[in-house]
Amino acid sequence: MQIKILAKAAVAFVILVGSATLPYRAYAQTPAPATAQTEPWVSTAWLESHLHDPNLVLLQVGEESQYKSAHIPGARFVRLDDFAATSGELSLEMPPAPELRQRLRGLGISDGSHVVVYFENNQVSASTRILFTLRSAGLGAHADLLDGGMPKWRSEGRTLTDQSAAAARPGTLAPFNLQPTIVDAAFVHAHARQPGYVLIDARAAMYYDGLEESGADDHHRRGHIPGAHNVPFTSITNDDLTLKTPAELLALFRKAGVKPGDRVIAYCHIGQQATVVALAARAIGIDAVLYDGSFEDWTMRDLPVEL
Missing domain, CATH: 3.40.250.10 (Rhodanese-like domain)
Structure with missing residues (x-):
């Protein structure tokens, strides 16, 4: 898929609030400035031609039973919880940077990795949350969504396997601060x-x-x-x-x-x-x-x- 450089723009929301009853959580105080971006996804054809790239880390999110039945060769199974804080009052929160770094390293993600995330069935938003988390870790320039996910890969008759990927070797990932996302x-x-x-x-x-x-x-x-x-x-x-x-x-x-x-x-x-x-x-x-x-x-x- 050809990556297109798109025009710069900026956008945000007006939120009207009242008094809060819970303590505020400290996150980014100001959003990052807008910059020109490339499309944050890759095509099935691109992925098929890069499956053997040494720096590729391919992640499937969905149900583990579906992963065991069939997945794209080399893919590792992940859950949304693998990218969420382990404590807190809310259902889903960004982990602190040190905790997130350890989890990413455990998946074999290094500073030089190209991570591609894809979904099984219709779990698009679980995949984009993981992609968003990678961007928050400063890895957004080398992290993409597989456009159409597993449904498109299947419909095109591309190769599938039931053989689990080899256990990931811990990645080499420098300490980072969360981006203001x-x-x-x-x-x-x-x-x-x-x-x-x-x-x-x-x-x-x-x-x-x-x-x-x-x-x-x-x-x-x-x-x-x-x-x-x-x-x-x-x-x-x-x-x-x-x-x-x-x-x-x-x-x-x-x-x-x-x-x-x-x-x-x-x-x-x-x-x-x-x-x-x-x-x-x-x-x-x-x-x-x-x-x-x-x-x-x-x-x-x-x-x-x-x-």
């Missing part, structure tokens, strides 16, 4: 109602519209964060789960009110589905950060919502 309620509170921000809710419309409840188990709420625009994560992909074209992705953001020079913060239920939106933003040069914890964190703080 995530924000918390403190950032939201500090930037409430400021012009030039656009809030994107990546959940399905039924949650955004308040037809179904969402949030923490004991803090279920209907509706969305005030000021948010709805771009469901499923709108980022085609019916075959391949990513839409850059022009189509840009049109989605424009329809949501994102203008040149705006900045985007994406949120969803727990910080997983919104990473699909963040991936799309990266593909068209938009600066987008993730509200980690998302609506779950918002409702636990008893912050306002609207229908």
Whole structure:
């Protein structure tokens, strides 16, 4: 797949907040500036021709039973939990840098690795959350999603195996600090109602519209964060789960009110589905950060919502 360099842009969200009842978690205080990006995915044809590259680390996310039944040769099975903090109140949180580094090393990831993540069945957002985590570790320039994942690989009749990959040798990965890719309620509170921000809710419309409840188990709420625009994560992909074209992705953001020079913060239920939106933003040069914890964190703080 030819990698296209795309125009620079910037984007972000207005989040309207009230008083918080839980202590704020310290994440990035300001989003990173937007830079020109390349498409953060590779084609099935590209991957097939690079399966034997010595620096390739291929990761399959999904169900372990499916991995054992059939997977792309050389792939290692991973769970989303392998890339999440082991403690905390929320369902999904970014691990601290030292903990994340040890996990990545355990998967054989080194500074010079090219990591490709792919999904089994329809678990696109689990794959993009892993990809987002790699980007937060500073590895985004050498980490990609397999466009269309296993469904596309299968449909094209490409090689599969049931032989598990050899155990990974620990990678050589220098210590790192997390990149400013995530924000918390403190950032939201500090930037409430400021012009030039656009809030994107990546959940399905039924949650955004308040037809179904969402949030923490004991803090279920209907509706969305005030000021948010709805771009469901499923709108980022085609019916075959391949990513839409850059022009189509840009049109989605424009329809949501994102203008040149705006900045985007994406949120969803727990910080997983919104990473699909963040991936799309990266593909068209938009600066987008993730509200980690998302609506779950918002409702636990008893912050306002609207229908």
